[in-house]
Amino acid sequence: MKALFLALAATAALALPAQAEDVTVAVTAIVEHPALDAARDGVKDALAAAGYKEGEGLKFVYQSAQGNPATAAQIARQFVGDAPNVIVPISTPSAQAVVSATRDIPVVFTAVSDPLGAQLVKDMDKPGGNVTGLSDMSPVAAHIDLIKEILPQVKTIGYLYNSGEANSVSLLAALKQAAEPAGIKVVESAATKTAEVQGAARALVGRVDAIYVPTDNTIISALEAAVSVAEEAKLPLFTADTDSVNRGSIAALGFNYYDVGVQTGEVVVRILKGEKPGDIPVTVAKGTDLVVNKKEAEKIGLKLPESVLSRATKVIE
The missing domain is CATH 3.40.50.2300 (Response regulator)
Structure with a gap:
């Protein structure tokens, strides 16, 4: 009887929804100001629209470097140590810090004017490796x-x-x-x-x-x-x-940076669903x-x- 009870208890435990978050997306920006904040919010909303909602299978982590490149590097190292599913650096300094810190964790940068000049990728169409993202090169x-x-x-x-x-x-x-x-x-x-x-x-x-x-x-x-x-x-x-x-x-x-964030979030969703970042071309954000x-x-x-x-x-x- 005791063995049967334990077996039933184990089966019931397996049937319960997992308490741990299934997916972690870590977002960082070099500083907080309206455009970068809007991009962050757009990423979060795009994830929610695809079914990845905070507290319901998604852990959404955000940190600002408060304008300090050394802090940006520290955040990048911390994120890599935490091993999220995807890291989203907003702005060129944050993207450079994150890309320098990992060659394994998928990275989707955004609000980066010149990804080639910043040495984030070597080819916009075929970035390869673990990095892709969106450029906001100004017209x-x-x-x-x-x-x-x-x-x-x-x-x-x-x-x-x-x-x-x-x-x-x-x-x-x-x-x-x-x-x-x-x-x-x-x-x-x-x-x-x-x-x-x-x-x-x-x-x-x-x-x-x-x-x-x-x-x-x-x-x-x-x-x-x-x-x-x-x-x-x-x-x-x-x-x-x-x-x-x-x-x-x-x-x-x-650009409307909320829209830029939404476009970025859509790329993150593609990676969460199994695509490799290196196979996704780096694109220039749409709309002015x-x-x-x-x-x-x-x-x-x-x-x-x-x-x-x-x-x-x-x-x-």
């Missing part, structure tokens, strides 16, 4: 066209960036290449940490007709410091990040939004052309 030629449309007399653009961010260095080269045929000179001003952003912005006053901020995590984290300088000097400030427009940018043509800040433009005495307002995805009044 810089379209950005030049937009700035010229709003400021027809523009001759110089100030490029505010962190020279230590590989994506910003790649975007600088692309911007110069696009600006030259338009007869526009690009003037650089670097800030290697958020405390230096205001000073770097001030260094451009009197030297440029407009300021341009790329998808640079350091600058965007302290964007209000740059905006205050631009407002005081009556300088139009443009960004590549649409989430920054309601923080004081005049206009931005770029035009967001303009009419209120900010009026604050510095700038009238936005009707041609821009009429085709904007969103206008901040």
Whole structure:
């Protein structure tokens, strides 16, 4: 009888749902700001849409490096030690840290402008190994066209960036290449940490007709410091990040980073279902939004052309 009871108890235990999480997805970003946070949320929602819901078969882990590359490397090592099913690094510095830390755990990076330049993969179409992801390479030629449309007399653009961010260095080269045929000179001003952003912005006053901020995590984290300088000097400030427009940018043509996150999450789902990351091509995120800040433009005495307002995805009044 005792043997029968034990057998029945064992059978019942096997029939109970597992208490441990079935799948772990670990996500990290170099810093917290609206665009990267939106990408993280998009990843999570894409997983939920595919049936991987937090607490119901999914353990979703998130850590921010708070802008510190050394912390990003520490998080990467910790994640590798925890051995999740997939690691999702958001931004170039976090992706570089994670890719350097593992050759075995699947990695799906996102919000990386230049995956080749950052040495995350050797081939966009056939990445091989354990790494794939999404690029958010900015349409810089379209950005030049937009700035010229709003400021027809523009001759110089100030490029505010962190020279230590590989994506910003790649975007600088692309911007110069696009600006030259338009007869526009690009003037650089670097800030290697958020405390230096205001000073770097001030260094451009009197030297440029407009300021341009790329998808640079350091600058965007302290964007209000740059905006205050631009407002005081009556300088139009443009960004590549649409989430920054309601923080004081005049206009931005770029990705909706929640959508970028959703697209990234869909790749993660493919891997969870058995595909190898090295067999999934690295793609450029889809979609671009035009967001303009009419209120900010009026604050510095700038009238936005009707041609821009009429085709904007969103206008901040």
